[in-house]
Amino acid sequence: RKEVEQDPGPFNVPEGATVAFNCTYSNSASQSFFWYRQDCRKEPKLLMSVYSSGNEDGRFTAQLNRASQYISLLIRDSKLSDSATYLCAVDYTGFQKLVFGTGTRLLVSP
Amino acid sequence: GAVVSQHPSWVICKSGTSVKIECRSLDFQATTMFWYRQFPKQSLMLMATSNEGSKATYEQGVEKDKFLINHASLTLSTLTVTSAHPEDSSFYICSAASGGSSYNEQFFGPGTRLTVL
Numbered sequence: 001r002k003e004v005e006q007d008p009g010p011f012n013v014p015e016g017a018t019v020a021f022n023c024t025y026s027n028s029a030s031q032s033f034f035w036y037r038q039d040c041r042k043e044p045k046l047l048m049s050v051y052s053s054g055n056e057d058g059r060f061t062a063q064l065n066r067a068s069q070y071i072s073l074l075i076r077d078s079k080l081s082d083s084a085t086y087l088c089a090v091d092y093t094g095f096q097k098l099v100f101g102t103g104t105r106l107l108v109s110p
Numbered sequence: 111g112a113v114v115s116q117h118p119s120w121v122i123c124k125s126g127t128s129v130k131i132e133c134r135s136l137d138f139q140a141t142t143m144f145w146y147r148q149f150p151k152q153s154l155m156l157m158a159t160s161n162e163g164s165k166a167t168y169e170q171g172v173e174k175d176k177f178l179i180n181h182a183s184l185t186l187s188t189l190t191v192t193s194a195h196p197e198d199s200s201f202y203i204c205s206a207a208s209g210g211s212s213y214n215e216q217f218f219g220p221g222t223r224l225t226v227l
Contacts, residue, residue, distance in 0.1 A: 098216070
């Protein structure tokens with residue numbers, strides 16, 4: 001079983017749709033959780049950290065479920081510019097050694 | 111956010127040659143730098159962690175004699191791929207953080223695409 005798993009997609013949604021991604025992790029001792037966005041052939045950019053209480057940043061909401069060992073990302077009112085690959089990352093050590101999932105590809109169409 | 115640069119952005123080399131990739135933090139002091147590798151359609155895989163002035167810590171399965179890492183200053187780390195072979199062709203990305211805990215955000219460089227012929 002992979003340490004961090006994501007559905008590769010692609011998720012094809014129309015503009016304005018709400019879409020949600022999940023990411024499961026295997027190590028129950030995981031300390032920190034993150035969502036990154038990666039555009040084609042570019043570096044990942046931090047979208048948001050994921051806290052136990054959940055957090056929201058504009059159209060983006062992240063949740064952590066420690067009992068079931070998954071994190072989620074919800075995107076509301078999708079824009080064309082949201083088309084990208086969304087990577088989740090988990091830090092098991094507390095020292096920034098990130099383990100990434102393979103990413104979920106999102107395609108938002110007009 | 112902070113800026114991290116990488117040089118070169120792409121490189122094509124012949125099998126057997128060595129390639130050096132530089133990673134610089136431009137506007138902050140990076141006590142910790144990380145090197146990742148990403149093969150097509152795969153996730154970023156951490157190769158090694160380097161702290162300024164000390165030896166890098168390599169992840170399991172990464173050959174330290176093949177991937178030489180030097181972190182000589184708080185703004186510069188280098189990765190040298192020695193005797194590169196076609197299977198080393200990949201996207202190499204560095205990241206830098208001002209500290210080693212999870213509270214210190216990692217800032218990623220733009221990556222270096224290595225193609226070994």
